[in-house]
Amino acid sequence: MRTPCVLLSVLTLSACSNWVAHVPAPSALGRQQAFTTLPQGVEAQPLPQDWWHLYRDPVLDGLVRQALAHNRDLAAAQAHVQAMLAGLRQADAERWPSTELALGASYGKTADDQTLAKATGNDAPSQWEFNPGVELAYQVDLWGQVQKTIERAQAQAEQAQAAQDLMRINVVGQTTRAYVSACALGARSQVQRQSLDAVEHSVRLIERQRQGGVATDLEVSRMQALQGQTQAVLPMLDARRQSALYELAMLTGSAADVALNCTQVPQLAAPLPVGEGWALLARRPDIRQAQRQLQADALGVDIAQADLYPKVTFGATLTSSSHALHELGDSSSVMFGVGPLISWQFPNQQANRARVAQAKAIEQGSLARFDGQVLKALMEVRQSLALYNGERQRHQALQRATTSSEQAYDLAQRNYQAGALDFLDVLDSEREWIGLQAQLADADGQLVQRQVALFRALGGGWQSAAAPTVSEFSQGSQP
Template sequence: MPSLVVHPPTSNRSPVALALLLLGTLAGCSGLPDEPAAQLTAQATPPLSSGPATQALPARWWQLYRDPQLDLLVEQALSHNQDLEAAAAHVDALLARLEQVEGERQPSTRLAYSVGYGRSRDDQTLAQASGEQADAEWSHAPGFSLSYTLDLWGEMRYRLAAARADAQAARALEDEWRVTVAAQTTRAYGQACVYAFSRQVQRHSVQVLERSVDVTRRLQKAGAATALDLARLNGLLEETRAPLPLLAARHQAALYELAVLSGLPPLAVARQTCAQRPQLQAPLPVGDGWALVQRRADIRRAERQLQSATLAIGIARAALYPRVTFGAALASSASSLGKLGDSEALVYSVGPLLSWRFPQRGVARAQVGQRRAQAREAQARFDGTVLSALKQVEQALVLYQAEQQRRQALQAALDHSQQAFELATRSYRAGALDALHLLDSERRLVTLQATLARADLRLINRQIDLFQALGGGWQRDDQPQPLPLAALGAKP
């Protein structure tokens, strides 16, 4: 930071020297720290539960599904989502504010030139004293001034560091939106796939039941089945056909969601989609839980907000002390354009300006107390964010493992039900089993198929919840440029 060094004479100290001596005394008594009033310290956190695998979570976790269409949809959403565009604009606004604060540290200059025709007050006074009449004439008033506020109390350094922290918090918020958009896109894609697959399963069940109805109808004509058997099968057929319109509507709604996430109108969605549920093609990597939680954007944002709130204390405390401005001014008192350069007309002034608003110290002290309370609030929010992150990861792990076990059990039940239905069908056609038992077997098979499809969707959602809790998905190839600051090297 620029400094002003003045060597006063050994005797008869000048007013400038006395002012600087006073400023040095005030600076020594201020008690303001050279660094922020509070430093961020590492928080002790409990370890997370061990996960299914110890590999690091990839930056693009959705690529674990190895689905090119999903990869394309997520990349489109990250490039064209309107919420992300708004978050990026917010970051740009804070970066511009950061440049403004950086510019305020530099000396300010003013260049002026005015010209007028008439009589000045001095001319009138002279004319009255001499008993003559003052003549009107052209007057010129050029001037140049330079002022620089000495940052004795660190106010500008605190403001610059706080602005940098605010910009970094905004960038972390943008990263949070990237995590959310990636998760929402994957979730909507999974829903579209599961609903499409469920429609296929439901249609297949309808086809199987239609064949059973035809067989039962023929058996009824042959006297081997009753009208009651046929009525029951027809009822099950219509019950199985009933979910088809809702599945189609949910599939279309998921496609609309994908379109809007990609920044497109809902009706502009592509009609092509998968017909199988997305499945992880590699073990779910969790690795070191706390190291992964640290990459969460909400924790980084809370940390930057805490830093900004802490620095605001220093900004408020600086108002308790006088503001010192070093200034220089150059002007001319010439009465005509030809005399502007005469040394007799040169007017200049150099020296410090000390301003101190004593009646406002009570307000300044109240603002310091307010900033301290806000810093405590930011600290509590940061601690709460860390604890919440740990909770979300633990919950996501437990629920995902439970959902995975539930689906495995449902798959085993469906396999057994499929085997039982095939045996019941052969026994019914051979006359060894009545139609009621065949109907129960068929109803059980259809119910388990629908339940397994819903379990597929729940499992995908649990996977996405876990990935989102671990904070993945905000990294990108075009990493944002470092904040455009000389401030990166200027510690508050």
């Protein structure tokens, strides 16, 4: 017996000397700067956790609060986090010895009873037979496989938590966007109705002029056509606004219609804060999610490598050789065994080595996806900044153009009444003024939508003090 034990010890020590812990390769991207210059109206001030409070709109605050509490997609994400935390507790329990208590009972005749009866010339009676047993097993974590499994479960739970944070960002962003759309469309409808009132006043005026012989039927018809064009826009504006309200109801988890009479687009009370570029990007949930996936896949390589080496398990059993209930506790019938079990899939390790190669390939894919997610985050922030800057400049230009157009329309009316201008010039001025008013009202909503997109790209609004954290569980589960 000494020679096999010595040989097994030598092989085990050889495996220990060849063990190399796997270290994932770092990302080649390193620290990237999200932006080097900031457009006008944007400051590198810290981005607050609840960025929607910057609009100082109680209605918006209430809708976001309701969405975070009742949104169904967010509730599903929270349930997934709870499931992953339960998996982490399951993996953590593998560190402790496993125990099993069994007690089998059967009524009838056994082969031993039949053999004894035949030898004595008697009939074997039917009787109850009991088979108790207690087993205990503990795997010695020589290669850290159990610990790596726990760490991988923790990384997967943190990945699920990052997915929940990403869902939180999406819910907040979509709720704010739907609210801004409803307000912008309400403001747009109000502008359109004001324009319609102005056109109707012009129609009544031109009709009186026609009755006085000053205006012609052609001029009246053209003014009535402008009235119809202005009025035709209103039904779709109201329909789009109602559609935004339906979306708000879905996001807030309500089956009832949202009652909202907002006719003014919310505005920031201060320059838009974006914080420091990389610090915010590093907190984006999608980047944290990709990072935890990479960590879990790297640990998967270590777990697969541990299967290449022997496993040592200490076990203990306690049973009884007697099958009668009143004799189970007799010292003469009690049987027990204590000892180690060494198992090793050797020398055929092709399947285990293939699993190691597969795990390494999966890790390389996760590394590539992590790099891609970083690049995507940089792209989204830079694009959001560029589009916001362009929308801001467009909004300022439309404000100047609308003011000038209103002045031109007022001058055209006065000159027409004085007989210095033709009616077509007045009509063109009014049509231009109405069109610019509509564009400016749309630009008000688009500007806030660009702000919301930038807040989302920067990863704002994912923090939740009420959400369970994996780190808190890890601290509380230490033995």
